Amino acid sequence: MSTLSAPLRAARVTVRGLLIGLLTAVFLAPFYLMLRNALMDSRGLTAPEWTWWPSTMHFDNFTALFQDPSVAMGPALGNSLLVAAVTAPLSTLLASATGYALARIPVRGRGVVLALVVATLMIPGSATFVPTFVVVGSMGGVNTLWGIVAPGLFNPFAVLLFRNFYLQFPSEIEDAGRLDGLGWLGLYRRIALPSSGAMLASLGALAFIDSWNAFLWPLVIGQDPSAWTAQIALSTFLTSQTINLPGLFAGAVVTITPLVVMFLVAQRYIVEGIASSGLKG
Template sequence: MNRYRGRIAGSIATYLVLCLLAVVFLIPFYVLLRNAFMTTPEVTATDWHWLPSALNWENFSSLFDNPERPFGQSLLNSLLIAVITAPLSTLLASMAGYALARIDVPGRAVVLSLIVVTLMIPQAVTFLPTFMVVGSMGGVNTMWGLIAPGLFNAFAVILFRSFYVSFPAEIEEAGRLDGLSYLGVYRRIILPNSITMIASLGALSFIEAWNSFLWPLMIGQDPGSWTVQIALSSFLTSQTVNLPELFAGTVVAILPLVVMFLIAQRHIVQGIAMSGLK
């Protein structure tokens, strides 16, 4: 009986701690929504207000009324980049991971080492040479110039390789006995059994592409090529500070990420657990 009561007390304590942590993590979202419906004097006031005096929906409508800040076009650009980058980069990483795990070719270990080394190079170091290459090919202010450099994901390649190394080789051998090539085995056997990994890494790739800022800032110099992150940064400059619209724009910008996370959170956890990496 005492052991049973101890388990109940432990469960209650665990749930209380989890609820407290949930509240702590939700505080930034509360502040974001609160400020999005406030006026500038209310946001910058020294005294704290839990709720705005009135819901200022004008903060949201004015986001799309300024022709010098094409927020709607920026949302479409970010959505297009993320929708194209996520499936293509995930598919390429899956194919590369399978090749490194199963196809025995000379230099495979060297290629894998080079991919691992790319993870150790700060991304900011590669911006200038990548900009020079893409710019020399006419990629400035173009959609392909925004998308192409993000199609290779070394982290996803390593995760897929770790997953395919632990994949049962007997299943592949059965496919080879039926006359399938490496491409046939990958398309008919490997790919259908990688749905969880593809879904999880695809969701992470979507989030990364949506949140990308430095590369779109360099290559998308025309306002028509801005992404949503660049459009948000234009609300806070050395000349103008528009905090209510900045918070309102942030609320709109994070909605796709919240929906993506709610849909794919189970796949994200399962995919990383199945990769074999702790």
């Protein structure tokens, strides 16, 4: 029996390794194509024959990306970083506080507020786009970074996730906090919030990615080039008048790098958040 089980286990490990390798190759293929195209010139990109890697790597594509006088890629990256760095923590903290209030604080009208939060998920973004622009524009938010940030601070989906998380939070821990004289704000700040580290890290990472990749709203609000984000600046390399493929792919590599770094860092914080939450199982 043991002689038969050993080959089966070896075959299972081999198949699992091949499957993992295949899936890894599939997921890494877009990154390979992006980097390959960013290191080629226009002639190589439009050539009919396929090359796995450029014979001459054109690192000057990245230099030209930041030296192009028609596209301020450097300031645009700074705008995107500022918008994402502000939107991600603020929207996550607001969702956490709202979710805790809806889950724990017994106030009149809590069910109505929850119903309104759920209702916002049923309204398509196209229906609220113009009214949002009118409101933000009337407040002077056009061509400003706060005009890009403000509409993204409310995340009803994150509110519901935090509410469900705090509904499952052990009430005994809060009872111990009440014995120490903590009120609702103290319970949230000193007990509930630190215990939701995994939720904060994961939803904060998703909010950062969503804010960084936003295109339509920053395009409408940031009409002046000084308020462009990286995605808007990147779109200028591919228009009906001009096509700059090397600049487009070089810009794509540059703009995706912060997301890759952020995700790698967030993975560690997600694990630490689960380990330090004090919740088992």
